[in-house]
Amino acid sequence: MTYFVRRDQVTIAWAHCDPAGIVFYGRFFEFFDHSTWMLFEEVLTTKAREIPARFNIIGFPIVDLKTRFFKPLTYGVVVDIETTIREFRNSSFDVQHRLFVAQELAVEGVETRVWAGRDPNDPGRIRGMALPAEVIERFRSG
Amino acid sequence: MTYFVRRDQVTIAWAHCDPAGIVFYGRFFEFFDHSTWMLFEEVLTTKAREIPARFNIIGFPIVDLKTRFFKPLTYGVVVDIETTIREFRNSSFDVQHRLFVAQELAVEGVETRVWAGRDPNDPGRIRGMALPAEVIERFRSG
Amino acid sequence: MTYFVRRDQVTIAWAHCDPAGIVFYGRFFEFFDHSTWMLFEEVLTTKAREIPARFNIIGFPIVDLKTRFFKPLTYGVVVDIETTIREFRNSSFDVQHRLFVAQELAVEGVETRVWAGRDPNDPGRIRGMALPAEVIERFRSG
Amino acid sequence: MTYFVRRDQVTIAWAHCDPAGIVFYGRFFEFFDHSTWMLFEEVLTTKAREIPARFNIIGFPIVDLKTRFFKPLTYGVVVDIETTIREFRNSSFDVQHRLFVAQELAVEGVETRVWAGRDPNDPGRIRGMALPAEVIERFRSG
Numbered sequence: 001m002t003y004f005v006r007r008d009q010v011t012i013a014w015a016h017c018d019p020a021g022i023v024f025y026g027r028f029f030e031f032f033d034h035s036t037w038m039l040f041e042e043v044l045t046t047k048a049r050e051i052p053a054r055f056n057i058i059g060f061p062i063v064d065l066k067t068r069f070f071k072p073l074t075y076g077v078v079v080d081i082e083t084t085i086r087e088f089r090n091s092s093f094d095v096q097h098r099l100f101v102a103q104e105l106a107v108e109g110v111e112t113r114v115w116a117g118r119d120p121n122d123p124g125r126i127r128g129m130a131l132p133a134e135v136i137e138r139f140r141s142g
Numbered sequence: 143m144t145y146f147v148r149r150d151q152v153t154i155a156w157a158h159c160d161p162a163g164i165v166f167y168g169r170f171f172e173f174f175d176h177s178t179w180m181l182f183e184e185v186l187t188t189k190a191r192e193i194p195a196r197f198n199i200i201g202f203p204i205v206d207l208k209t210r211f212f213k214p215l216t217y218g219v220v221v222d223i224e225t226t227i228r229e230f231r232n233s234s235f236d237v238q239h240r241l242f243v244a245q246e247l248a249v250e251g252v253e254t255r256v257w258a259g260r261d262p263n264d265p266g267r268i269r270g271m272a273l274p275a276e277v278i279e280r281f282r283s284g
Numbered sequence: 285m286t287y288f289v290r291r292d293q294v295t296i297a298w299a300h301c302d303p304a305g306i307v308f309y310g311r312f313f314e315f316f317d318h319s320t321w322m323l324f325e326e327v328l329t330t331k332a333r334e335i336p337a338r339f340n341i342i343g344f345p346i347v348d349l350k351t352r353f354f355k356p357l358t359y360g361v362v363v364d365i366e367t368t369i370r371e372f373r374n375s376s377f378d379v380q381h382r383l384f385v386a387q388e389l390a391v392e393g394v395e396t397r398v399w400a401g402r403d404p405n406d407p408g409r410i411r412g413m414a415l416p417a418e419v420i421e422r423f424r425s426g
Numbered sequence: 427m428t429y430f431v432r433r434d435q436v437t438i439a440w441a442h443c444d445p446a447g448i449v450f451y452g453r454f455f456e457f458f459d460h461s462t463w464m465l466f467e468e469v470l471t472t473k474a475r476e477i478p479a480r481f482n483i484i485g486f487p488i489v490d491l492k493t494r495f496f497k498p499l500t501y502g503v504v505v506d507i508e509t510t511i512r513e514f515r516n517s518s519f520d521v522q523h524r525l526f527v528a529q530e531l532a533v534e535g536v537e538t539r540v541w542a543g544r545d546p547n548d549p550g551r552i553r554g555m556a557l558p559a560e561v562i563e564r565f566r567s568g
Contacts, residue, residue, distance in 0.1 A: 013318040014332075014343075018156055019163040019217055020484045022552075025491070026157060026459070029452030034297040048298075049360035058446045059298075061498055065451070067491045072552055075161055076333035126448075126498055155460040156474075156485075162342045164410075167349070168313030175310070176439040190440075191502035200304045201440075207309070207351045214345055214410055218475035268306075268356055302440055303447045303501055310441060359445055 003085040003139045006039040012077045022072035028107055029065075032097045035083040036060070036113070039095070043138050057129060060113040063092070067109035077101055088136045091115050091128030145227040145281045148181040154219045164214035170249055171207075174239045177225040178202070178255070181237070185280050199271060202255040205234070209251035219243055230278045233257050233270030287369040287423045290323040296361045306356035312391055313349075316381045319367040320344070320397070323379070327422050341413060344397040347376070351393035361385055372420045375399050375412030429511040429565045432465040438503045448498035454533055455491075458523045461509040462486070462539070465521070469564050483555060486539040489518070493535035503527055514562045517541050517554030 010031060018024040037048040046054055073079065079099050086094040092114045099107040119125040152173060160166040179190040188196055215221065221241050228236040234256045241249040261267040294315060302308045321332040330338055357363065363383050370378040376398045383391040403409040436457060444450040463474040472480055499505065505525050512520040518540045525533040545551040 013314065014160055014321055015166050015168060015314045015317055017161045018485075019159045019161065020487065020552075021161045022487065024157050024455075024459070025488050026452045026455030029450075029455070030297065030299045033299055033450070033452070037298055047360055049358065059444075061446065061448065061495070062451050063495050065491065065493045065495075069487070069489050069491075072487060074333065076331055126446075155456065156463055157456045157459055160343075162345065162410075164345065166313075166317070167346050168310045168317070171308075171310030171313070172439065172441045175308070175441055179440055189502055191500065201302075203304065203306065203353070203356055204309050205353050207349065207353075209349045211345070211347050211349075216475065218473055268304075298444055299450050299452060301445045303443045303445065305445045308441050 001087075001140070004039070004043055005082055005084040006035060006042055008035055008038065008081045008083070010079050010081065012073050012075055012079065014075055017075050020072075021074055023074075025067075025069065028067070028069075028099070028109070031079075031081060031099070032083075032095075032109055032111060035081050035097055036095050036111070039083050039085075044135065055115075055132065055135070057115055057117045058126060059116060060093075061116050061126070062111050062113050064112035065109065067107065069107050071101070071104070071106045073099075073101060073106055079106070085139055086110060088131060088139070091130055093131065143229075143282070146181070146185050147224055147226040148177060148184055150177055150180065150223045150225070152221050152223065154215050154217055154221065156217055159217050162214075163216055165216075167209075167211065170209070170211075170241070170251070173221075173223060173241065174225075174237075174251055174253060177223050177239055178237050178253070181225050181227075186277065197257075197274065197277070199257055199259045200268060201258060202235075203258050203268070204253050204255050206254035207251065209249065211249050213243070213246070213248045215241075215243060215248055221248070227281055228252060230273060230281070233272055235273065285371075285424070288323070288327050289366055289368040290319060290326055292319055292322065292365045292367070294363050294365065296357050296359055296363065298359055301359050304356075305358055307358075309351075309353065312351070312353075312383070312393070315363075315365060315383070316367075316379075316393055316395060319365050319381055320379050320395070323367050323369075328419065339399075339416065339419070341399060341401045342410060343400060344377075345400050345410070346395050346397050348396035349393065351391065353391050355385070355388065355390045357383075357385060357390055363390070369423055370394060372415060372423070375414055377415065427513075427566070430465070430469050431508055431510040432461060432468055434461055434464065434507045434509070436505050436507065438499050438501055438505065440501055443501050446498075447500055449500075451493075451495065454493070454495075454525070454535070457505075457507060457525070458509075458521075458535055458537060461507050461523055462521050462537070465509050465511075470561065481541075481558065481561070483541055483543045484552060485542060486519075487542050487552070488537050488539050490538035491535065493533065495533050497527070497530070497532045499525075499527060499532055505532070511565055512536060514557060514565070517556055519557065 016027045041048040114128045117129040158169045183190040256270045259271040300311045325332040398412045401413040442453045467474040540554045543555040
């Protein structure tokens with residue numbers, strides 16, 4: 001099963017880079033996260049900011065992250081980002097991000113995220129909720 | 143009128159610095175903001191995270207910021223931070239932050255912040271609320 | 285004297301926002317900074333990353349910042365950014381940034397930045413360098 | 427083989443948290459990174475900022491990252507961080523970070539980092555350098 005692939009492009013900013021002149025790795029996760037939200041926005045044709053209310057979730061917090069960094073990125077570089085779902089499970093999913101510079105793979109990551117809401121019996125507690133079939137279906141045909 | 147002065151110390155981290163090897167200026171506001179919350183925590187003897195619920199506010203968002211940068215800070219430098227209230231008004235206050243390196247003033251800023259809550263007639267709207275006399279009094283005797 | 289105005293557009297990301305659901309103010313300076321570099325890139329028709337080497341500077345660190353925040357920005361909002369030079373001086377300049385949401389002014393800031401290089405007699409020291417007439421001229425006709 | 431364990435403590439700041447009220451995951455890597463530098467500072471009894479020059483490296487950029495997030499962290503929470511080396515290889519090493527809240531494991535990550543310098547034949551290129559035996563030895567006895 002393959003799902004819809006979202007493509008985006010960002011330019012590395014001065015503030016993304018560290019004294020070695022390369023992107024501080026924590027910054028890549030801002031790209032990953034934004035691309036995940038935008039993927040859902042595009043596929044569900046629902047503004048990202050309206051997704052939590054529409055599906056009664058708080059978001060999709062990450063529980064597992066694996067990332068490989070193949071080449072350092074420097075200030076001003078233009079990065080192509082490809083984001084897609086690798087697998088949907090009952091209340092979680094795997095989303096993959098690949099960053100390319102001049103067609104060469106620079107960073108690759110897979111995140112496991114939980115479709116998470118507030119526990120109705122204990123609103124201070126966050127827990128996984130069943131992923132609506134409607135959501136998964138949209139990604140298939142997306 | 144002078145108010146309680148909070149003192150803290152931070153070490154400049156690699157991730158705070160840019161390719162010129164100096165702190166990216168946007169990072170200083172993380173120090174300013176944290177010091178503001180911790181000042182209130184200390185003076186009100188209420189955990190910062192419990193301040194919004196206790197006073198029925200969403201926080202104290204900033205409306206005006208003035209900052210001067212006297213010397214660049216580099217990785218590993220130890221910074222002494224002094225934070226104090228300069229003035230309380232009806233629903234806003236001025237908080238001053240001064241960062242020192244080896245007793246020399248490096249950064250100085252004054253922020254005007256609003257004691258802000260949700261408008262009861264329009265919860266999507268954030269507006270200034272009257273600063274409780276109890277809060278101001280605690281800073282005087284703090 | 286008015287100078288070239290650069291326009292850009294950004295979408296507020298989840299990672300830009302705080303627990304009150306609004307942009308953490310320190311984040312705006314990433315927009316300010318990137319817009320400043322891109323303004324120079326556009327006017328000087330030189331890649332931002334090549335500007336330091338071309339002009340023998342380390343960058344243009346900020347020495348004074350004034351910002352007013354007129355309305356809080358929330359996740360997913362589209363922001364129009366206008367950046368322009370307000371004044372050039374011998375070795376420093378003022379750059380103004382204005383952020384609009386739906387044509388309404390949300391944030392306005394003026395930064396004084398120094399055209400800074402390494403002191404040839406003491407490379408560990410950063411100091412202002414004379415702004416090349418060529419640079420200023422390009423902004424006038426830009 | 428076990429190596430010296432560095433312990434630190436941080437308080438989650440407002441700016442670390444997102445609109446769901448929990449730490450934005452990219453922020454954890456600022457903790458990981460700072461703890462790595464401080465581990466080397468402590469074991470090598472060399473200021474972190476002096477490590478690159480002393481060992482003729484640019485730093486230790488990350489090439490592989492695995493992180494699991496067991497519980498979300500909220501504003502004001504006090505976090506205990508344990509950082510240690512899991513393995514040294516010829517020109518890279520694995521460093522493990524574990525974050526605890528009230529003795530409960532909240533986040534665990536392992537990073538593979540390269541002991542990296544500039545290629546003497548091509549200074550624009552960053553590549554792995556042999557880890558000095560002296561460095562590894564200090565960790566053993568640390």
